Amino acid sequence: MESFSTYARLTLKEAVSIGFNSIFIVVIVSTFIGAVTSLQTAYNMISPLIPNYVISLIVRDMTLLELAPTITAIVIAGKVGSNIAGELGTMKITEQIDALEVMGINPSSYLVLPKILALMITYPMLVVLAGFLSIYGGYLTGIFTGVITETEYIYGIRADFNPYNITFALVKSVVFAFLIASIASFKGYYTRGGAYEVGQASTSAVTNACIAILLADYLLAQILL
Amino acid sequence: MIEINNIHKSFGSNEVLKGVSGTFEQGKTNLIIGASGTGKSVLLKIIVGLIPPDEGEIFFDGRNFNQSDRDVKTEIRREVGMLFQGGALFDSLTVEQNVQFPLDVLTKMPQDEKLDRVNFCLKRVGLENTNNKLPSEISGGMKKRVGIARAIVNNSKYLFCDEPNSGLDPQTASKVDNLIREITEEFNITTIVVTHDMNSVIEIGENIMFLHKGHKVWEGTYDNIAHSNIQALDEFVFANKLMRRMKENQ
Numbered sequence: 001m002e003s004f005s006t007y008a009r010l011t012l013k014e015a016v017s018i019g020f021n022s023i024f025i026v027v028i029v030s031t032f033i034g035a036v037t038s039l040q041t042a043y044n045m046i047s048p049l050i051p052n053y054v055i056s057l058i059v060r061d062m063t064l065l066e067l068a069p070t071i072t073a074i075v076i077a078g079k080v081g082s083n084i085a086g087e088l089g090t091m092k093i094t095e096q097i098d099a100l101e102v103m104g105i106n107p108s109s110y111l112v113l114p115k116i117l118a119l120m121i122t123y124p125m126l127v128v129l130a131g132f133l134s135i136y137g138g139y140l141t142g143i144f145t146g147v148i149t150e151t152e153y154i155y156g157i158r159a160d161f162n163p164y165n166i167t168f169a170l171v172k173s174v175v176f177a178f179l180i181a182s183i184a185s186f187k188g189y190y191t192r193g194g195a196y197e198v199g200q201a202s203t204s205a206v207t208n209a210c211i212a213i214l215l216a217d218y219l220l221a222q223i224l225l
Numbered sequence: 226m227i228e229i230n231n232i233h234k235s236f237g238s239n240e241v242l243k244g245v246s247g248t249f250e251q252g253k254t255n256l257i258i259g260a261s262g263t264g265k266s267v268l269l270k271i272i273v274g275l276i277p278p279d280e281g282e283i284f285f286d287g288r289n290f291n292q293s294d295r296d297v298k299t300e301i302r303r304e305v306g307m308l309f310q311g312g313a314l315f316d317s318l319t320v321e322q323n324v325q326f327p328l329d330v331l332t333k334m335p336q337d338e339k340l341d342r343v344n345f346c347l348k349r350v351g352l353e354n355t356n357n358k359l360p361s362e363i364s365g366g367m368k369k370r371v372g373i374a375r376a377i378v379n380n381s382k383y384l385f386c387d388e389p390n391s392g393l394d395p396q397t398a399s400k401v402d403n404l405i406r407e408i409t410e411e412f413n414i415t416t417i418v419v420t421h422d423m424n425s426v427i428e429i430g431e432n433i434m435f436l437h438k439g440h441k442v443w444e445g446t447y448d449n450i451a452h453s454n455i456q457a458l459d460e461f462v463f464a465n466k467l468m469r470r471m472k473e474n475q
Contacts, residue, residue: 006330095313102273102385103327104302110330 010114011121018080018115019122023129029075030130033067034059034137042147052148056156059138064165068131070217073176076123077209081184084115085205088188089198097189112189116181123177124170131169172220179212226251227272227383227415232281234267241267242278243439252413254406254429258420259436260461265419266310266387268436272417273307273385274298285383303331306376308386308405312368314360320347320371321356327379346374350404366397370404377408384409384416390425402428423468426450435461 041058088111091097100107135157142148148156187205191197227249234242241264249255257265270276272283274290283290285301293301314323321343328339347353350370360368369389376384386405390398406429409416418425426433430447437457445453450462462468 003333090316094311094316095309096315098270098275099307099309099313099315101275102302102305102307103331103379104299104305105330 007109007114010110011117014114014118015122018083018118019126022076022079022122022126025075025079026072026126026130027133030068030072030133031137033071034063034134034139035141037062037067037134038138038142039145039147042142042145051152053152053156053159055142055148056135056138056153057159060135060157060161061165063131063134063138064169066217067134069127069169069172069176070213072127072130073123073173073180073213074210076119076126076176077180077184077213078206080119081180081205081209082202084181084184085188085191085202086198088112088185089191089201092189092191093194093198108189112182112185115185116178119177119181120174123180124173127169127173168220168224171224172217175216175220176213179216180209183209183212226286227417228284229268229272230282230284232268232271232283233279234264234271234276235279241439242271244281245436245439245441246281247434247441247444249415249417250432251415252410253416253431254409255415255417256420256426256430256433257417257436258426258430258433258461261421263436264439265421265436269385269387269417269419273305274302303379304382306373306379306381306384308369308372308376308384308389310388310391312360312365312372314368314371314375316360318359319356320352320358320360320363323360323371324374324378327375331379342378343374346378347371349377349408350374351400364397366393366401369393369401373401373404373408377412377414380412382414384414386416386418386420388420388422389418390420390422395424398422398424399428405429406431423462423465426462437461 037059038055041055045054088097091111097107097111100110139150139153142153143150184205187201187208191201228247230246232242232245233240245264245268257268259265267276271278271291278291282292285304288297288301290298290301315326318326324343324346325339328334328342332339334342344353344356347356350373352367352370352374355363355367355371360371363371384405389405390401393401402425405416405418408414418429420426426447430450433443433445433447433450434441435443435455435458443453443455443458450458453459
């Protein structure tokens with residue numbers, strides 16, 4: 001049995017590789033999603049009876065309930081899912097996984113478990129970051145384009161706030177992280193053939209993870225809301 | 226010593242191994258030879274436990290391997306070193322990290338002791354100054370030697386080599402073959418080499434098992450391989466012009 005410290009070290013290494021290296025793409029995607037949501041909400045609010053602060057209220061709720069956990073999950077499925085499947089697939093076809101097994105190391109727990117744990121730890125952090133940046137992106141765009149004032153935006157994001165939405169977003173993020181890492185690991189670990197099949201495994205990992213995320217998104221909304 | 230007893234293996238309707246039995250002796254270089262597709266690599270993978278046999282038993286110094294529980298298998302595997310056909314080095318780790326890998330994961334040895342052991346093994350395979358190179362920066366022959374260093378770093382009792390000189394020039398192939406033989410004698414380990422290369426048979430063939438169409442059809446030493454009177458073995462051994470001429474001149 002490999003020691004606990006071995007797994008802790010591997011999980012930390014994977015957390016840096018998976019989580020830290022995904023910050024840039026999460027920052028870009030979430031900021032722009034918040035900005036676009038803010039502008040499109042303002043564009044669709046043609047009735048003068050609806051107050052402007054509703055724009056930021058909608059940005060906040062859409063971000064917490066859907067955009068931050070789900071859209072970021074789709075992005076991470078593409079970036080991290082393909083990476084995991086490609087890495088494990090290459091290790092499989094070049095007999096590196098067999099080499100681990102011959103050494104008496106359990107390759108699935110040694111290679112797969114740290115990846116799943118690392119993503120389940122870091123993805124909720126990325127979702128928190130995405131949520132903050134999405135709301136901030138909406139704020140910046142709203143102010144610069146003049147569709148909403150600073151006071152109205154801040155009032156909107158505080159109005160009728162339900163803290164359970166944050167819990168819901170975090171629960172979703174843990175489930176999505178598990179799905180992305182486990183599906184990608186499965187696809188990579190059971191790759192057979194050569195370079196073409198590694199490519200196929202990566203594509204299949206992303207496609208299947210995206211479908212699983214959307215299905216889980218529906219089920220969690222049905223169960224938890 | 227490793228003993229295999231009545232090993233059968235099929236993939237779908239294709240019966241690859243049809244009741245192969247044999248003994249691989251300690252301190253000797255044991256060869257499994259045969260043409261492509263005769264089940265040599267499958268037999269090796271069954272012996273190390275990468276593929277389960279349909280039937281049969283494998284004993285490592287009297288310990289039943291394939292019918293043991295996971296803990297016993299793991300214990301035996303930690304006494305095993307294997308050189309894979311393509312080297313199977315971890316491509317994101319340096320040569321030093323690759324050789325040190327089994328010590329990192331499987332032992333609690335202090336770092337300076339690990340480094341001493343790694344340097345000893347690298348020196349033994351003639352790769353003293355390659356510690357910081359990546360596998361992509363070294364030649365095919367060097368990769369094989371790093372693979373051997375990694376296989377023996379944890380004081381393995383059993384060494385398995387799958388086509389150790391495939392893709393190598395004759396000189397480098399001979400060096401790798403001799404290295405395997407020397408290490409086997411020096412550390413008194415049980416070595417099994419799968420090959421279809423007659424040069425290996427000539428260089429290191431102390432105890433040879435010939436497989437043909439899933440059967441063991443001959444077992445012996447290099448000295449008597451040329452006088453077996455078995456057609457399949459004759460066709461394999463004397464397949465090339467040089468060997469045929471040597472036979473005619475005898």
